Amino acid sequence: MDSSQFRKAAHAAIEDIIKYRDTISERNVLPSISPGYLGPLLPDAAPEDGEEWSKIQSDIDRVIMPGLTHWQSPKFMAFYPCNASLPGILGDMYSGAFNAAAFNWICSPAVTELETIVMDWVGKLINLPDCYRSDGEGGGIIQGTASEVVVTAVVAARERILRRRLIDMPEGEEKIDKMAEMRGKLVAMGSEHAHSSTQKAAIIAGTRFRAVPAPQSAGFAVTKAALRKTIEECKARGLEPFYYTATLGSTATCAIDDLVGIAELAKEFPDIWIHVDAAYAGSALICPEYQHLTKPMEDFDSFNFNLHKWLLVNFDCSAFYIKRRKDLIDTYSIVPSYLRNNFSESGLVTDYRDWQIPLGRRFRSLKVWFVLRTYGVNGLRVLIRNHIKLGEYFHSLLLSRTDVFKVITGPAFALTTFVLNPKKVEGATEAQDLLAGNKLTQEVYEAVNRKGEFFLTSGVLDGVYAIRVVSATENAEEKYLKALFEGLIELAGEYRDGYRDKVVEQAI
Numbered sequence: 001m002d003s004s005q006f007r008k009a010a011h012a013a014i015e016d017i018i019k020y021r022d023t024i025s026e027r028n029v030l031p032s033i034s035p036g037y038l039g040p041l042l043p044d045a046a047p048e049d050g051e052e053w054s055k056i057q058s059d060i061d062r063v064i065m066p067g068l069t070h071w072q073s074p075k076f077m078a079f080y081p082c083n084a085s086l087p088g089i090l091g092d093m094y095s096g097a098f099n100a101a102a103f104n105w106i107c108s109p110a111v112t113e114l115e116t117i118v119m120d121w122v123g124k125l126i127n128l129p130d131c132y133r134s135d136g137e138g139g140g141i142i143q144g145t146a147s148e149v150v151v152t153a154v155v156a157a158r159e160r161i162l163r164r165r166l167i168d169m170p171e172g173e174e175k176i177d178k179m180a181e182m183r184g185k186l187v188a189m190g191s192e193h194a195h196s197s198t199q200k201a202a203i204i205a206g207t208r209f210r211a212v213p214a215p216q217s218a219g220f221a222v223t224k225a226a227l228r229k230t231i232e233e234c235k236a237r238g239l240e241p242f243y244y245t246a247t248l249g250s251t252a253t254c255a256i257d258d259l260v261g262i263a264e265l266a267k268e269f270p271d272i273w274i275h276v277d278a279a280y281a282g283s284a285l286i287c288p289e290y291q292h293l294t295k296p297m298e299d300f301d302s303f304n305f306n307l308h309k310w311l312l313v314n315f316d317c318s319a320f321y322i323k324r325r326k327d328l329i330d331t332y333s334i335v336p337s338y339l340r341n342n343f344s345e346s347g348l349v350t351d352y353r354d355w356q357i358p359l360g361r362r363f364r365s366l367k368v369w370f371v372l373r374t375y376g377v378n379g380l381r382v383l384i385r386n387h388i389k390l391g392e393y394f395h396s397l398l399l400s401r402t403d404v405f406k407v408i409t410g411p412a413f414a415l416t417t418f419v420l421n422p423k424k425v426e427g428a429t430e431a432q433d434l435l436a437g438n439k440l441t442q443e444v445y446e447a448v449n450r451k452g453e454f455f456l457t458s459g460v461l462d463g464v465y466a467i468r469v470v471s472a473t474e475n476a477e478e479k480y481l482k483a484l485f486e487g488l489i490e491l492a493g494e495y496r497d498g499y500r501d502k503v504v505e506q507a508i
Contacts, residue, residue: 008053012053012054012057013057016060017089021072024072024073024475025075027073028451028453029075029454029455030449037067038063041063042063069455071473072473074475074480075454075455075480075484076455077481077484078456078470080279080280080309080310080415080470081280081309081310081470081472082315083308083313083472084308084314084315085312085371085375087312087370087373087375088313088314088371089314089367091313091314091367091369091370092314092367094363094366095364095366098363100363101359101360101361102352102361103352103360103361104351104352105351106349108363109349111365112350112351112352114363114365114366115141115142115352115364116139116350118369119140119319119321119365120133120135120139122140122307122319122372123140123321125286126283126286127288127294128294128297128321131298131323132297132323137323138324139322140322141322142317142318142320142361142364142365143318144316144318145318146195146197147197147200147201148356149304149320150195150197150201150275150277151204151205152355152357153201153243153275153302153320154201155204155205155331156273156332157188157242157243157275157301157327159331160327160330160331161240161242162183163330165182166178183205183206183207184206184207184208185208185238186207186239186240186242187209187234187239187240187241187242187243188201188202188210188241188244188245189227189231189241189243189244189245190209190212190245191211191214191247191257192211192213193250193253193255194211194245194247194250195245195250198245199211207242207243210230210233210241212226212244213230214257215462216408216461216462219255220250220409221250221256222246222257222258222262223257223258223261224258224261224264224265225261227244227262228265231269241269242271242273243272243273243275244262244275245275245277246259246262246276246277247276247278248277249280249281249282249412252460252461252468253417253461254281254409254410254412254470255412259297260296262274263298264299273302273327274302275300276303278304279306279309279318280306280413281305282304282305282306283305283307283310284310286384300323301322301323301327302320304319304320304321305319306318306319310383310472311371311380312375312380313367317364317367317368322355328354328355332356386476388411390414390472390476390477391411391415391416394469394484394485395410395411395416397481398418398485401489402421403421404420404489405418405419405420405421405488406418408464408466414470414471415468415470416469417461417468417469418466418469419464419466420437420488420496422439422440422496434463434464437464437465438463438465440495441458441466444491447491448488451487454483454484456469469481
C-alpha cells in the first residue's frame with residue numbers, strides 16, 4: 001500500500017468510523033451469534049497474494065460487525081464504561097504512525113517528556129497530593145490497564161519489603177535463598193469486593209492473598225478495623241502482610257474503603273504498601289466536590305485510575321502515580337549494555353522502562369493530550385456530572401416502584417445496584433425469600449441480556465444476587481434509562497405473575 005492508496009483507504013475507513021459512531025444507538029448492544037461463528041466465514045489460511053483494500057474493508061461489515069459488543073452504545077450499561085472520543089482516536093492514529101517503542105528517553109524524547117508533563121497535568125486536575133508530582137520524589141506513568149498497574153505495584157512492594165528486611169545481609173546465594181523463603185510468607189490483601197487483579201497479581205508475584213471483609217453493614221467498604229484484624233490474623237500465623245489494594249469505587253458497588261482510617265493504620269505498618277485503585281471512580285476527582293477524597297493519599301504509596309473508562313481517552317490508558325519512584329526503579333531497573341547511553345547515565349532524563357514490567361511502550365500520552373485540550377477541564381466536568389445525574393435519575397425510577405424493585409446500593413458515581421422483589425408466599429422463611437428473590441432477579445437479568453438491546457452485568461453482595469446499572473457512555477441519555485426501566489417492569493410482570501411464577505414458587 002503506497003501513500004496514494006493509503007489516503008484513499010484511510011478516507012474510506014474514517015467515513016466508516018463516523019457512520020458507525022453516528023448510528024451506534026440503533027444497534028443492539030450484544031451480538032446474536034454463537035461461539036465459533038467466525039471460523040466458517042474466513043479462509044483456513046492467509047491469502048498467498050495481497051488483496052485490494054475495498055475487499056478487506058467490506059469484511060468489516062460482513063464478518064466483524066456481527067460479532068461486536070458495542071461498548072460505545074448508550075444502551076451499554078454493564079461493567080463500567082470504556083469510553084472513546086474522536087480526539088482520542090486521532091491520538092491513536094498519530095501514535096500508530098510514529099510507532100516508537102520508547103523504552104528510554106533517547107528512543108523518542110517527545111514520548112517521554114510529553115508523558116511526564118501530561119501526567120502532572122492530570123495529577124493536578126484530580127487534586128493528587130504534591131508528593132505524586134514529577135518535580136519531587138514521585139511521578140506518573142501511563143500503563144495499559146489497572147490490572148497491569150496492580151501487578152507492577154505488588155511486585156515492587158514485594159521487593160521493597162525484602163530489601164528492607166535483609167538490608168544488612170551481604171549479597172550472594174544465601175541472601176537469594178533467604179528472599180525466596182520469605183516470599184512464600186508474604187501476603188497481599190484486598191477487599192472482598194475489590195477487582196480480581198489483586199489476587200491475580202499475588203499469584204504472579206508468588207505470594208499469598210487474603211480478602212478483607214467488606215459487609216453490607218459497612219457499606220461494602222473495608223474499614224480500618226477490618227484491615228487491622230486481617231493484618232493481625234496473618235501475623236499470628238507467622239505471615240507477613242506487605243501490600244493492600246484500597247478501593248476508591250469497588251467493582252461491584254463503587255464503594256469507597258475507609259481511606260482516612262486506612263491512612264492512620266498505614267503509619268503503624270510502614271512496610272505495607274498501600275495502593276489505591278480508583279479505576280473507574282477516580283475520573284470523578286476532576287470535580288471539586290469529590291476532591292476531599294484525595295487528602296489521605298499523601299500517606300499511601302501509589303494510586304491509579306483509568307482514563308479510558310470515564311474520561312474519553314481510548315482504551316488502553318491507565319494513569320499510575322507513585323509517591324517514591326525509587327521504589328519502582330530499585331525493582332525494575334536492569335541495564336544491559338545495549339540500553340546504556342549518555343543521557344540515561346547522566347541521570348537527567350526519565351527512562352520509563354525502569355518504572356514498569358515491559359521494556360517497550362506506546363505513545364499513549366498523545367491521546368490524553370488531545371482529549372484534555374479538546375474538551376478542557378470544564379467540558380470533562382460537565383460529562384461526569386451529567387452521568388452522575390443520570391444515575392440519580394435511574395435510582396429515582398426504581399424508587400417509584402418499590403413494589404417491584406429494592407435498591408441495594410446507589411446511586412454511587414452513576415452506578416445503582418438493585419434486586420427484584422419476588423411474589424410473597426405465605427409461610428416462607430427469610431432464607432426462602434432470599435432464594436426466590438435471587439432466582440427472580442437472575443432470570444430477569446438474563447432475559448434482558450438475551451434480548452440484546454441492552455447489556456447489563458450482575459454481582460453477588462452478601463449472598464444477594466443484584467443487577468448493576470451504570471449509564472456513562474459519551475452519548476448516554478435519560479430516554480435509554482427510561483426504556484430499560486420499562487423493559488424491566490415488563491419482564492418483572494412476566495416472571496412474577498406469568499408461567500415463570502411457578503418456577504419461583506417451586507424454589508420456595
